[in-house]
Amino acid sequence: MSDDYEEKIRQEAEYWGRMSQTERTLRPGWFNNPDLYHLLGKEMLEHIALACRPGGRGLDLCCGIGAYAERMAHENMQVDAYDICEERIEQARQRARERGLANCINYQVVDLNHARLPQNYYDSVLSHDAIHHIANLDHLLEQVAGSLKEEAVFVVHEVIGTSQKGREIADRLLACLPEAFRIVRHQEEFSRVVGNRKSPFEEVSSKVLVDSIYRHFEVVSEKTMFAFAPQVFVLQYNWDLSNPQTRALATLIVELDRWLVKNKILRGSSVAILARKPRPQASPQEPPRRREQEPREIEKYREETEYYRQELERVTSSTAYRFGTFFSKKIAWLKRLLR
Numbered sequence: 659m660s661d662d663y664e665e666k667i668r669q670e671a672e673y674w675g676r677m678s679q680t681e682r683t684l685r686p687g688w689f690n691n692p693d694l695y696h697l698l699g700k701e702m703l704e705h706i707a708l709a710c711r712p713g714g715r716g717l718d719l720c721c722g723i724g725a726y727a728e729r730m731a732h733e734n735m736q737v738d739a740y741d742i743c744e745e746r747i748e749q750a751r752q753r754a755r756e757r758g759l760a761n762c763i764n765y766q767v768v769d770l771n772h773a774r775l776p777q778n779y780y781d782s783v784l785s786h787d788a789i790h791h792i793a794n795l796d797h798l799l800e801q802v803a804g805s806l807k808e809e810a811v812f813v814v815h816e817v818i819g820t821s822q823k824g825r826e827i828a829d830r831l832l833a834c835l836p837e838a839f840r841i842v843r844h845q846e847e848f849s850r851v852v853g854n855r856k857s858p859f860e861e862v863s864s865k866v867l868v869d870s871i872y873r874h875f876e877v878v879s880e881k882t883m884f885a886f887a888p889q890v891f892v893l894q895y896n897w898d899l900s901n902p903q904t905r906a907l908a909t910l911i912v913e914l915d916r917w918l919v920k921n922k923i924l925r926g927s928s929v930a931i932l933a934r935k936p937r938p939q940a941s942p943q944e945p946p947r948r949r950e951q952e953p954r955e956i957e958k959y960r961e962e963t964e965y966y967r968q969e970l971e972r973v974t975s976s977t978a979y980r981f982g983t984f985f986s987k988k989i990a991w992l993k994r995l996l997r
């Protein structure tokens with residue numbers, strides 16, 4: 659391993675350690691707001707649940723503080739959970755003790771760029787927002803494929819990047835939300851703790867990870883999700899979904915997001931893949947090719963866009979939300995963005 663790599667991976671672990679101090683307090687993501695998490699994350703959580711194999715052995719890659727390893731352990735699984743960041747692993751161990759799961763989860767500090775995994779051992783391996791940080795991806799995927807039992811599953815939910823159009827929609831929506839929804843509380847404190855440094859491996863494999871998974875596994879299903887909504891909800895403090903009007907607005911944004919992805923008008927920013935160990939082939943064959951997603955024309959969806967226009971108008975014209983005329987200017991802006 660080069661000195662350069664050693665230094666970068668040290669910075670990576672340090673970065674995630676600093677993030678740990680802030681995520682829940684100074685700048686919590688939408689996933690720390692339980693109501694939003696269940697509203698926006700519904701499909702994602704259903705996908706992750708595929709990694710739960712009651713009574714089996716599981717592996718959680720880049721486990722962070724262990725939220726998903728705990729889910730598997732709750733399903734009576736024996737789980738190995740690895741992460742590069744010592745602080746996070748310590749936090750995860752503490753959580754497991756508090757939840758009575760310490761005997762079910764084996765947390766270890768491991769660099770997954772270089773890890774060796776046991777052969778034919780796991781019933782499921784989970785990667786949630788994980789392997790897009792792994793630079794040595796082919797090595798890790800080879801190890802994961804070898805570690806799966808015959809009928810085991812590899813469950814992946816990963817960031818592949820928000821499309822330009824998705825970002826534009828999020829920006830437009832954020833710009834027209836009342837200020838309270840946009841304020842970054844504690845920004846100064848957050849910057850002080852986290853500093854300006856980014857994770858050196860952020861999205862290092864995002865662009866190649868789907869193709870790499872197709873090369874190393876038999877893919878059972880693949881879909882994308884989250885066209886733009888996580889970027890709108892990223893500052894989740896004021897999304898109090900016990901307020902019915904706020905819930906109505908949040909629900910509409912989530913529905914619009916799902917509709918855009920479902921109709922392949924926009925690609926999602928995350929990919930959800932269910933894969934298996936590749937089966938031995940009788941004769942050598944070409945590896946399966948990725949299905950290309952055909953972009954579609956927004957114009958073909960006049961009826962649905964009209965529905966969203968009316969709903970946005972209805973929800974936002976309530977006294978609590980005076981968004982000016984933005985939403986009532988038909989959805990010309992949306993059509994323009996999607997062209």
Ligand SMILES: C[S@@+](CC[C@H](N)C(=O)[O-])C[C@H]1O[C@@H](n2cnc3c(N)ncnc32)[C@H](O)[C@@H]1O
Pocket residue numbers: 670671674719720721722723724725726740741742743746768769770771785786787788791792859
């Ligand atoms: C976005 S967080 C996701 C954590 C967790 N999977 C979750 O969804 O809550 C990414 C995690 O990857 C870990 N990580 C980054 N590079 C790693 C590596 N080379 N080996 C192991 N873990 C790594 C980080 O420490 C961090 O906890």
